[in-house]
Amino acid sequence: MEEWFHALGNSVDTIILADWLSARLDRTAAEPMYRQVLELMQQAILTGQLAPGTKLPSSRTLAIDLGIARNTVLHVYDQLTAEGYVNSTTGSGTYVADTAPRDGAAKKAKAGETKAPCTISRRGARLIAQAGVSPKQWGAFMPGVPDVAEFPARTWSRLQARLWKRASPDLLTYAPGGGYRPLRRALSDYLRVARSVKCQPDQIIITTGIHQSIDLAVRLLADFGDRAWVEDPCYWGARSVLQSSGLTLVPIPVDEEGLNPAARDMIEPPRIALVTPSHQYPLGMVMSLARRRALLEFARQHKVWIIEDDYDSEFRYGSRPLSSLQGLDDAGQVIYVGSLGKMLYPGLRMGYMVVPEELVDTFRIGVAELYREGQLMQQAVLTEFILDGHLTSHVRRMRGLYGERRELLINAIRARFGDTLAVRGDEAGLHFVLELPQFVDDRAVAADALAAGVVTRPLVNYFMNRDEALRGLMLGYACVPNDQIAPHFATLADVMEQTIPLVVSA
Ligand SMILES: Cc1ncc(COP(=O)(O)O)c(C=O)c1O
Structure with missing residues (x-):
């Protein structure tokens, strides 16, 4: 034929x-x-x-x-x-028609004369080599993930159905730069009260989350090759976004008071400083007031843009959420970024940034120009969700639930290991760190735990300066039902006992 x-x-x-x-x-x-x-x-x-x-x-x-x-x-x-x-x-x-490629490339390739070179960029290769993202995004003890099964889906779908009935073209087209105006108003009210953020609705820019907010800020405020301070250790995702935007990362150590730059770090001020002052990621300390003021003053003098990543501050156990760094900033140097991913569900992909007044137009145009935003329907649903009081009540309920889970996990650790292993950064958030002795290869422990069906993150992975890295396991408890915490921890503890010779049961 x-x-x-x-x-x-x-x-x-x-x-x-x-x-x-x-x-x-x-x-x-x-x-x-x-x-x-x-x-x-x-x-x-x-x-x-x-x-x-x-x-x-x-x-x-x-x-x-x-x-x-x-x-x-x-x-x-x-x-x-x-x-x-x-x-x-x-x-x-x-x-x-004659549809064959004109330059004979196809013939050559067929004859094995040329092989397409691997054209991945250097920054692309580095991004892939250092990737921190886990193949598993759910289950015990995945850090940073809320209990999505507790999300009030019926309320959300009721609000959504109501809005779709009166869907107008302006909710279905591209978003105006900055996002849905009523949502920006609702969020500015919320942030003023809950996080002491100083802002007008105009200063809020809706994004798809903190990753995008950081990406946007870096593209608009820094140039290729500029220096960026990052906390060491820090969130791998933020590090990846900064690095692949062509910034030169300068790891700054943290101590009990948060970011702790040495005198030599100050000699050449960075363009950007990315910090997690309310709950250092991943270690969990709070930046002291003295350090906050020193950082703001340094930023004011040297025109450093501070990106404040306030990713999970709503979940503070035992005391009220702490005030934001942005609330102390009188010079307009802080870009505040937050997310609804931890409060509602990560797959919603919705976040917000609060930008200084003088940058409002820049960011509104920038966000529309780069990402051609949409999702106004979702934003309208969220607005009603907030205005009807569901956000506050859901966060309050989750804070109670996650507090219980945190305690259950600490109890399971104590019951098995007594006080031999310290727990760090458990006052807030959705995870804490279980410290391991310095000689332990925490990556090997995490790999064995994963093989046994338990997700943990090795602490060493979050450090840029590996010589100074602490060893430990990040344990997320928020997404684990109460009755599954003890059995899953028992599995993890068995793995730990096999891989860490000196760790013995209490
Ligand atoms: C410190 C920190 N910042 C940002 C994020 C991601 O936020 P988003 O999902 O809004 O991009 C995470 C997620 O775990 C995080 O731990």
């Missing part, structure tokens, strides 16, 4: 083409005949079975031989013409 297609040279025998097509058509399939014939003809042309220059049978003849409507064949020919597979000349007929 294939030889026959070629052998005919200038025109194809209608019967043979019709037989070839018929053998492949599924006349009982749901897929329309037009689509099936079109795809088969395209395939025959791309593989060279129908060679360039071949004259196709008339639509009437092919339709008769295939036993299908002539209109169907006409549609197929029209589509083939529109997509460049064939050329039609009125009165003369329809000919297969």
Whole structure:
């Protein structure tokens, strides 16, 4: 058959083409005949079975031989013409077009003469090599994930259904730069009260989350090669965004008072400083007031942009959430970024940033220009959710639940290991750190735990300066149902006892 297609040279025998097509058509399939014939003809042309220059049978003849409507064949020919597979000349007929690559590259590749070079960029290669993202995003003891099963889905879907009934074009088109205005108003009220953030609705920019907020801030405020201070250790995602934007990262150690730059770090001020003052990620300390003031003063003097990542401050156990760094900033140097991912559910992909007044237009235009935002319907649902009081009550309820889970996990640790292993950073958030002795390879422990079905993150992975890295396991408790905490910890503890010789049960 294939030889026959070629052998005919200038025109194809209608019967043979019709037989070839018929053998492949599924006349009982749901897929329309037009689509099936079109795809088969395209395939025959791309593989060279129908060679360039071949004259196709008339639509009437092919339709008769295939036993299908002539209109169907006409549609197929029209589509083939529109997509460049064939050329039609009125009165003369329809000919297969020459679609082979012009530069002979295909022939060379076929002959093995050239092999496409791997064109990944250096920053792309570094991003992939240092990737921190886990293949598993749910289950015991995944850090940073709230209990999505507790999300008030019925309330959300009720609000959503109500809004869809009166969906107007301005909710279904692209978002105006900055996002849905009523949401920006609701969030500014919320942030003023809950986080002592000083802002007007205009200063709020809705994004798809903290990753995007940092990306946007860096693109608008820093240039390739600029220096960025990052806490060491820090969140791998923030590090990846900064690094792949071409910034030079300067790891700054943290101590019990938070970011602790040495005198030599100050000599060459960075363009950007990314900090987690309310709950250092991943170790959990709070930046002291003295350090906050020192950082703000340094930023004011040297025109450093501070990005305040306030990712999970709503969940503070035993005391009220702490005030933001932004609330202390009188010089307009702080870009505050937050997320609804931890309060509601991560897959919502919604976050916000609060930018200094003088940058409002820059960010509104920037966000629209770079990401062409949408999701106004979701934003409208969220607005109603907030205004009806559901956000506050859900966060309050989750704070109680996560507090219980945190305690259950600490109790399980104490019951098994007594006080041999310290717990760090458990006053707030969705995770804490279980410290391990310095000689322990925490990556190996985490790998063995994963093989046993328990997710943990090795602390060493969060450090840029690996010589100074503490060893430990990040344990997220928020997404684990109360009754599963002890059994899962028992599995993890068994792994730990096997891999860490000196860790013995209490
Ligand atoms: C410190 C920190 N910042 C930001 C994020 C991500 O936020 P988002 O999901 O809004 O991009 C995380 C997620 O775990 C985090 O731990």
